[in-house]
Amino acid sequence: AQKVTQAQTEISVVExxxxxxxxxxxxxxxxxxxxxxxxxxxGELVFLIRRNSFDEQNEISxxxxxxxQKSTSxxxxxxxxxxxxxxxxxxxxxxxxxxxxxxxxxxxSVIA
Amino acid sequence: NAGVTxxxxxxxxxxxQSMTLLCAQDMNHEYMYWYRQDPGMxxxxxxxxxxxxxxxxxxxxDGYNVSRLKKQNFLLGLESAAPSQTSVYFCASSxxxxxxxxxxxxxxxSVL
Numbered sequence: 001a002q003k004v005t006q007a008q009t010e011i012s013v014v015e016x017x018x019x020x021x022x023x024x025x026x027x028x029x030x031x032x033x034x035x036x037x038x039x040x041x042x043g044e045l046v047f048l049i050r051r052n053s054f055d056e057q058n059e060i061s062x063x064x065x066x067x068x069q070k071s072t073s074x075x076x077x078x079x080x081x082x083x084x085x086x087x088x089x090x091x092x093x094x095x096x097x098x099x100x101x102x103x104x105x106x107x108x109s110v111i112a
Numbered sequence: 113n114a115g116v117t118x119x120x121x122x123x124x125x126x127x128x129q130s131m132t133l134l135c136a137q138d139m140n141h142e143y144m145y146w147y148r149q150d151p152g153m154x155x156x157x158x159x160x161x162x163x164x165x166x167x168x169x170x171x172x173x174d175g176y177n178v179s180r181l182k183k184q185n186f187l188l189g190l191e192s193a194a195p196s197q198t199s200v201y202f203c204a205s206s207x208x209x210x211x212x213x214x215x216x217x218x219x220x221x222s223v224l
Contacts, residue, residue, distance in 0.1 A: 009152075033210045045155075045202065045215040091154060098170045099145060099209050104154040 002027045002096025006103035013082050014111050021077040021106045023092030029053075032094055034068065034075045039105070040088040048090075051075065082110045114138050118203050118216035125193045125223045133188040133219050135203030143206045144186035145170075145213065146178060148199040155202065161186055162209075193223045 003026040013019045025034065036048040049059065051068055059066045063080045079086050087110045093102045116137045125131055135144065145160040147170075157170030161180040175197060177189045186205075190197060200220050204213040 035212075043200070044217050045204075047212050047214070050212055095210050098157045099143065099160055099206075100157070100213060102154040102156075104152060 002029075002094055002101045004092050004094060004101055004103035006090075006092055006106050008106045009104075010107045010109070012109045012111060015084060016081050018078060018080050019082050019108065019110075021079075021090050021092075021108065023075045023077065023103060025073050025075065025092070025094055027073075027094060027096065035093040035100070036066065036075075036077050037091045037093065037102075038088045039091065040085075045091075048077075079108075082108075084110050084112050086110050116203055116205055116214050116216040118201075118219050120219060121217065122220050123222070125190075125221065127194060127223060129193050129223075130189070130191050131193065131221075132190075133201055133203075133221075135186045135188070135205075135216060136184055137186075137203075137205040137214070138184065139205060139214065140183070141205035141207055141214075142183075143209060143213075144180065145204045145206075146176070146186065146188045147202045147204065148172065148197075149202060149218075150199050158188065158201075195223045197221065198223045 005024045032053045034051045038046045065078045067076045089105045089107045091105045093100045119134045142163050146158040147155040156172045159178040164183040167178045179187045202218050203216040206213045
C-alpha cells in the first residue's frame with residue numbers, strides 16, 4: 001500500500017534561514033504523481049505543486065524549490081530565505097489505494 | 113470564483129444527534145472527497161465519489177454516510193454523532209484521481 005512519511009513533526013527557524021521539509025514515499029506504481037499542500041494558520045489547504053514521476057528535474061518557483069529523487073523515494077521541499085508568512089503546516093501526498101494519501105504534515109514556524 | 117464551498121463552517125452537536133454537511137463545487141469536477149483532520153493525524157479520507165450517483169469508502173468510513181445525487185454536490189451525513197467524530201472536515205474536488213484537489217474552507221465540528 002502507498003505510504004507517505006514526513007518524519008519532521010515540527011521545525012522552527014529564524015526568518016531568512018533556508019529550511020528543507022522531508023517527504024519519503026512508498027509506492028508500487030511505476031508511474032505516479034506527488035503533491036505538496038500548504039495549510040496556513042487560517043486553516044485552508046493550498047495546492048503548491050504536482051510532480052509526475054517521469055520528471056525528475058528539480059523545480060523552482062520563487063523561494064520554493066522541490067527535489068525529487070526516485071532512487072531514494074523522496075520529494076523534499078526547500079524554502080529559501082524563509083519569511084514569517086511561510087509559517088504553516090505542509091503536507092506531502094500521493095495517490096494510492098485511496099485517491100490521495102497524505103503524510104501527517106510538518107509544522108513550520110518562522111520566527112521574526 | 114466560489115470553487116469549493118462547505119456549509120456550515122462550525123457546528124456543535126450532542127452525542128446521538130444527526131447532521132449533514134454540504135459540499136458544493138462549481139468547477140464541473142467529476143471527483144469529490146470528504147476528509148477529516150485531527151491533530152497529528154494529517155488528512156484521512158472518509159468517503160469519495162468518482163461521479164454523479166457513485167460513492168466509495170475511504171480510509172475511515174465508519175459512522176458516516178454520503179450521497180452524490182447531483183454532480184456539483186457531495187453530502188456527508190452523521191446519523192448518530194459520537195465524541196470521536198469531533199474534528200475538522202474538509203471537502204475537496206478534482207477532475208480525475210491524479211489531478212489537483214481543490215479544498216473547501218473546512219467545517220469545525222464538536223460533538224459533546
